[in-house]
Amino acid sequence: MAPDRNTIAAFVKLGKYLTDFCDKCYSNDPEVDQNLKEIIAQAGHHNGWFTEDNILFSLKQWGDLLTEQNITAWLSNYSFNKQINPKTVGIVMAGNIPLVGFHDFLCVLLSGNKVLVKLSSNDKVLLPYLCKYLMEQEPSLAEKIEFVEGKLENFDAVIATGSNNTSRYFEYYFGNKPNIIRKNRNSVAVLTGNESEEELKALGEDIFRYYGLGCRNVSKIYVPKNYNFDSLFHALFHYKDIIHQHKYANNYDYNKAVYLMSQFKILDNGFLVLKEDDSLTSPISALFYSFYDDESSLREKLQEMEGQIQCVVSSKAKENEVNFGDTQKPSLNDYADGIDTMEFLLKL
Incomplete structure (x- = not known):
């Protein structure tokens, strides 16, 4: 079975929304969406490292990636089985850079599973706002996205990103479930x-x-x-x-x-x-x-x-290397720590 077309369409609309928003911001267009401008300001108040410039850069990268052509080409590398019973996948997100956990979030939903998100205290407003937009485009996503404040419970698998220290904590708590636990790199x-x-x-x-x-x-x-x-x-x-x-x-x-x-x-x-x-x-x-x-x-x-x-x-990057200036422009099939998140999710 192919991935859900409606979910893909919602992410494609989100990509266009982000691209249009960034273009208007960069050109000082007065018609720019003030709601998202306010969310960016809130994110900066929560976390002094999240400047408007850096948040816009992150949103622009996602806007460029979330096109139908990019998503379809990426997903064509995988075999999607008919899932009668979608799994609930917990994501413990880092907060070092804006929307750093968005790729995991995208993978869980496009794999046909449900996502249970524990946000970092350093990045609490951007993803919920984008989720609101996604659910407006595709109301069925409301049943597949949940945010949790306290302890992560009632999940079938987990993706957790943290430091070398927190990874030991993650392994202790999540070791008995299928997991991807990321450390410092x-x-x-x-x-x-x-x-x-x-x-x-x-x-x-x-x-x-x-x-x-x-x-x-x-x-x-x-x-x-x-x-x-x-x-x-x-x-x-x-x-x-x-x-x-x-x-x-x-x-x-x-x-x-x-x-x-x-x-x-x-x-x-x-x-x-x-x-x-x-x-x-x-x-x-x-x-x-x-x-x-x-x-x-x-x-x-x-x-x-x-x-x-x-x-x-x-310079002239060899296989598995990156050209100067491109480290913060990963493609959809660039997986953190070299672990194929989508493959992991499709095997649950």
Whole structure:
């Protein structure tokens, strides 16, 4: 059986609504939907990292993805069996970037199952508003979508996203049901020293979009021995205004002070601190780097660390890699942690 056409049609209408809304916002059209403008403002009040610019970016990405052509092409990769008894799938959502759990939500409904959503306290208003729109387009979805405030109960399977610490808690509570439990991941970039200024500027998008809070954000770069950082700093200067966001600026001041007091050798351009460090996880406003001797050995090393890495970014991206500037533009078949969510749901 094919996925429900009415559900697909509702998501396609949502995609058009988001695209039209973003186009009107970017062109300062006075006819823009004030209800969604108000929701965006509320989201920003709840969470200071959720600026209007970043929320609009997220909405624009979903608007671009939710077309009939994209959804049909994506779903054509799967076999849909007739489900007499849809399962209830609990989703414990993260709140690090706007609508970060929307892909899981989309997968559950398009797989023919019911969704039980536990929102993050950091992202409580965007998804309920979009759900209201979806249910206006397709009233039958009201019986398939439920939000829960407290403990997640009465579910058949669960998808939970959190940190390495919360994943242990999730495994304890949800281990006896079919589950996908996601942990910390980071993204890295491989530089050769031959990148153009445009490519390095695009890398800045991968570093700074959402203030670096997403698992698809580049938090670590690998550079060849004797790499000259001048061209990188020159290209990244395009993003200098990020320092005017007070939460980001506070992190920058704090991390820079800690590194200087610890007498770490750092490179600094007034809004980003570069530090040589083996770790993949750099704090907000910092970017870690490591040197490599030869690219093939580095790629073998990255392969060994694939359980910790969400994206590898490089020029002329090879298979399973991402081009500069594209980390926050995943397609519908780009699954977090490389686990095929749709396949998991269709086997329940």
